[in-house]
Amino acid sequence: MRRYFIAGNWKMNKTVAEALELVEGLKKEVSGVAHRVMVAPPFTALDAVAKSLKGSEIILGAQNMSDQESGAHTGEVSVLMLKDLGVEVVILGHSERRLIYGESDEFINRKVRLAISRGLEVILCVGETLEQREAGKAEAVVEGQLAGSLKDVSEADLKKVTIAYEPVWAIGTGKTATPGDADAIHKAVRKKISGLYSAQAAEDLVIQYGGSVKPDNAKELMGMENIDGALVGGAALKLDSFVPIVKFDA
Ligand SMILES: O=C[C@H](O)COP(=O)(O)O
Numbered sequence: 321m322r323r324y325f326i327a328g329n330w331k332m333n334k335t336v337a338e339a340l341e342l343v344e345g346l347k348k349e350v351s352g353v354a355h356r357v358m359v360a361p362p363f364t365a366l367d368a369v370a371k372s373l374k375g376s377e378i379i380l381g382a383q384n385m386s387d388q389e390s391g392a393h394t395g396e397v398s399v400l401m402l403k404d405l406g407v408e409v410v411i412l413g414h415s416e417r418r419l420i421y422g423e424s425d426e427f428i429n430r431k432v433r434l435a436i437s438r439g440l441e442v443i444l445c446v447g448e449t450l451e452q453r454e455a456g457k458a459e460a461v462v463e464g465q466l467a468g469s470l471k472d473v474s475e476a477d478l479k480k481v482t483i484a485y486e487p488v489w490a491i492g493t494g495k496t497a498t499p500g501d502a503d504a505i506h507k508a509v510r511k512k513i514s515g516l517y518s519a520q521a522a523e524d525l526v527i528q529y530g531g532s533v534k535p536d537n538a539k540e541l542m543g544m545e546n547i548d549g550a551l552v553g554g555a556a557l558k559l560d561s562f563v564p565i566v567k568f569d570a
Contacts, residue, residue: 325549328356328556339365425468450489490531506546536562
């Protein structure tokens, strides 16, 4: 059976008490599930969730980190602090970071290399805006983001990277890319990775789809050849929507 990587990005939601309530429920529901499951709570709940997850197969992720390891960077969170809490994976280059906070590929690339050098896995997000899609530039935009964000990342280190394709126009909007359209971009991602690295690296690459993934579309999306998992936002905030996604009938 195909093993998928399904991650819940809680974004700027959940107090510590709410985070614990969700993760406690999730632990019971997903025990023994075949897929790789991750949750990415806000920074303020990471420690509590890390403690709750001890001994569970659910992976702890963070939603972002600084491009610097330590020092005078008020308000930032370092890779070392994430490691210290037991974080295993960090989401980088999310479109909300790119678009709201102006993160460039070069800046994201520094974070990707730092995270990997300190032993974290990375979920690297890429995706086009509606304007870019309508201009026929979706593939080119994604290819450019991949080349820029993965600059100087070796093929060995690429094994620690999952790509999340998230069309910006499908995030939190209820609009989902059709499975065929999503798969076409995933295929283009594999082709780009094959060019940047090797055919083997492209084949081994795990590519998640993100953008209004819900219980009723998870099966169809993840049934596509090049879709290896999901990065789930809104539907990851409640057990009754995240659990069916994690347990979807592959
Ligand atoms: O990181 C998750 C994505 O931005 C998707 O969010 P969404 O499922 O609320 O559309």
